[in-house]
Amino acid sequence: MTAGNISVSETPLVLYTLRRADDALILGHRLSEWCGHAPMLEEDMALANMGLDLLGQARELYSYAAKVEGRDNDEDKFAYLRDVRQYRNLLLLEQPNGDFARTMVRQFFYAAFADLYWRVMMRSTDATLAAIAAKSEKESAYHLRHSSEWIVRLGDGTEESHRRAQEAIDLLWAFTGEMFEVDDSERGLIDAGIAVDPAPLRAQWMKRITGVVAEATLTLPNNGWMQQGGRSGRHSEHLGHLLSELQSMPRTFPGATW
Amino acid sequence: MYTQAMDTMAREAKGQVQAVKSAEEQAREAAFEARIDAGEFIEAKDWMPEHYRKTLVRQISQHAHSEIVGMLPEGNWVTRAPTLKRKAILLAKVQDEGGHGLYLYAAAETLGVSRDELLDALHSGRAKYSSIFNYPTLTWADIGVIGWLVDGAAIMNQVPLCRCSFGPYARAIVRVCKEESFHQRQGFDALNVMMTQGTPEQRAMVQDAVDRWWWPSLMMFGPPDGESVHGAQSARWGIKRISNDELRQKFVDATAEQAKVLGVTLPDPLLKWNAGRGHHDFGPIDWDEFWRVVGGHGPCNTERLAARVKAWDDGAWVRDAALAYAARQATREQAA
Numbered sequence: 001m002t003a004g005n006i007s008v009s010e011t012p013l014v015l016y017t018l019r020r021a022d023d024a025l026i027l028g029h030r031l032s033e034w035c036g037h038a039p040m041l042e043e044d045m046a047l048a049n050m051g052l053d054l055l056g057q058a059r060e061l062y063s064y065a066a067k068v069e070g071r072d073n074d075e076d077k078f079a080y081l082r083d084v085r086q087y088r089n090l091l092l093l094e095q096p097n098g099d100f101a102r103t104m105v106r107q108f109f110y111a112a113f114a115d116l117y118w119r120v121m122m123r124s125t126d127a128t129l130a131a132i133a134a135k136s137e138k139e140s141a142y143h144l145r146h147s148s149e150w151i152v153r154l155g156d157g158t159e160e161s162h163r164r165a166q167e168a169i170d171l172l173w174a175f176t177g178e179m180f181e182v183d184d185s186e187r188g189l190i191d192a193g194i195a196v197d198p199a200p201l202r203a204q205w206m207k208r209i210t211g212v213v214a215e216a217t218l219t220l221p222n223n224g225w226m227q228q229g230g231r232s233g234r235h236s237e238h239l240g241h242l243l244s245e246l247q248s249m250p251r252t253f254p255g256a257t258w
Numbered sequence: 259m260y261t262q263a264m265d266t267m268a269r270e271a272k273g274q275v276q277a278v279k280s281a282e283e284q285a286r287e288a289a290f291e292a293r294i295d296a297g298e299f300i301e302a303k304d305w306m307p308e309h310y311r312k313t314l315v316r317q318i319s320q321h322a323h324s325e326i327v328g329m330l331p332e333g334n335w336v337t338r339a340p341t342l343k344r345k346a347i348l349l350a351k352v353q354d355e356g357g358h359g360l361y362l363y364a365a366a367e368t369l370g371v372s373r374d375e376l377l378d379a380l381h382s383g384r385a386k387y388s389s390i391f392n393y394p395t396l397t398w399a400d401i402g403v404i405g406w407l408v409d410g411a412a413i414m415n416q417v418p419l420c421r422c423s424f425g426p427y428a429r430a431i432v433r434v435c436k437e438e439s440f441h442q443r444q445g446f447d448a449l450n451v452m453m454t455q456g457t458p459e460q461r462a463m464v465q466d467a468v469d470r471w472w473w474p475s476l477m478m479f480g481p482p483d484g485e486s487v488h489g490a491q492s493a494r495w496g497i498k499r500i501s502n503d504e505l506r507q508k509f510v511d512a513t514a515e516q517a518k519v520l521g522v523t524l525p526d527p528l529l530k531w532n533a534g535r536g537h538h539d540f541g542p543i544d545w546d547e548f549w550r551v552v553g554g555h556g557p558c559n560t561e562r563l564a565a566r567v568k569a570w571d572d573g574a575w576v577r578d579a580a581l582a583y584a585a586r587q588a589t590r591e592q593a594a
């Protein structure tokens with residue numbers, strides 16, 4: 001047994017599934033970092049709750065990826081024994097928690113997308129993905145409601161909360177474009193009705209977030225330049241630190257059963 | 259454990275002078291005591307002696323503080339849990355502890371004190387929380403051992419409180435105990451996997467954690483009965499029904515058997531079954547250590563309190579924003 005990296009046969013369906021699993025794990029992990037340190041007890045509970053939803057999604061998606069791949073990988077090997085260059089999550093989701101405003105804006109941008117995305121994915125011709133989508137959509141709807149309410153409270157709260165929320169939006173905006181991108185690997189799955197094309201969801205996503213942001217008396221940047229690279233393993237520097245913590249036990253104790 | 263206030267306040271109460279009571283007051287108190295003797299629940303709206311109210315606020319809030327400070331040592335491993343399953347179990351557990359804090363603060367609030375006031379007492383160091391949480395979680399095995407021993411001791415301590423005379427507290431405790439027993443089983447299971455399917459290194463990790471947590475767990479039941487002056491009145495009020503030493507003995511008897519099943523050694527050379535007593539004998543507890551940790555000189559006292567204060571202070575602008583928004587909404591609704 002080794003604690004080195006596993007190798008993965010990234011067929012389109014395996015890659016597709018790992019990308020979504022990594023999204024859920026990395027964001028879930030970020031939310032779990034708040035545990036015990038939130039601004040109020042109710043938020044400790046809510047952040048843990050959302051973290052648990054995402055962790056649950058990740059586990060189902062990893063297990064499905066393992067099944068599709070058909071080698072001896074499993075949820076834990078995917079999570080604990082791939083390095084930064086093998087992770088496939090969106091850059092947005094690995095961004096550090098920052099203050100509560102930044103955590104909520106990250107959650108809001110993603111949940112507004114995930115809710116739309118999983119709803120359409122419920123019609124996937126792949127029965128497992130359709131089932132995971134149905135569960136994830138319900139959870140995302142709650143995450144969206146929760147984070148939208150906070151965006152409004154923070155934006156239309158005090159001067160300080162308004163400033164912090166606006167700073168978070170300005171900082172994270174450049175990471176939102178990646179959610180709507182499609183590469184060749186995914187194009188085939190979209191054509192086969194297994195995956196859905198996120199690009200057409202962009203207009204609806206914009207409409208949703210624009211409404212909330214306006215109610216919050218905040219503004220969206222005009223800046224059209226977008227970061228990308230997470231889907232192919234070109235990450236920000238933050239992910240390596242997250243993984244070194246997340247993976248420390250299995251890397252230190254190869255072959256142990258917990 | 260979580261009820262340590264009951265024990266430490268006895269020391270502070272010594273020397274306080276009892277005020278003279280009027281005849282009317284005495285009659286009300288007699289009626290109150292009669293209800294308690296009849297096994298009735300006292301509800302928040304009912305008349306109660308001031309000392310009863312104060313004792314309850316102190317105990318319930320200390321219990322609540324223990325739940326939320328207790329999130330910290332375990333939260334320390336949420337981001338490093340060794341499998342996704344264990345990560346989910348731990349995160350859900352820590353979330354439950356937050357939930358316990360919420361029910362308990364709500365129960366205390368029925369006695370006319372706000373959560374903010376109670377938290378202020380915690381943050382300023384006036385209120386205490388269980389001293390067990392002033393020990394560090396150094397390895398993953400500590401998480402299993404906390405579930406097994408600390409949640410185990412909490413259950414032992416709290417089950418009798420389900421029949422406590424104050425209704426809102428008793429009802430909160432019923433919910434809390436259900437979840438604590440779940441936590442204990444999960445902790446035991448995590449250790450059992452390490453002991454039966456693990457490597458020698460993992461088994462050593464479990465033993466090391468047991469060695470560090472055993473004695474502090476026994477201290478969770480509070481000082482020996484002889485030193486616990488408040489006992490009699492609290493027992494009559496059903497706030498504390500079974501003595502510290504009796505509960506500790508029950509805990510030792512139960513865990514000694516579980517340790518055998520696990521295959522770990524409890525770090526007490528004097529621990530052995532005494533057929534004559536029908537109980538396990540065990541070695542002397544280092545009460546100097548207990549009072550030292552209660553008094554602020556445990557390994558993590560400073561850090562734990564600082565972490566709570568930091569979370570509270572860092573979150574102030576968020577709470578202010580929520581209040582400002584709610585106030586603005588209320589004004590808008592009035593205008594509409």
Ligand SMILES: [Fe+2]
Pocket residue numbers: 325354355358434438
């Ligand atoms: Fe608890």
Ligand SMILES: [Fe+2]
Pocket residue numbers: 355409437438441
């Ligand atoms: Fe617990």
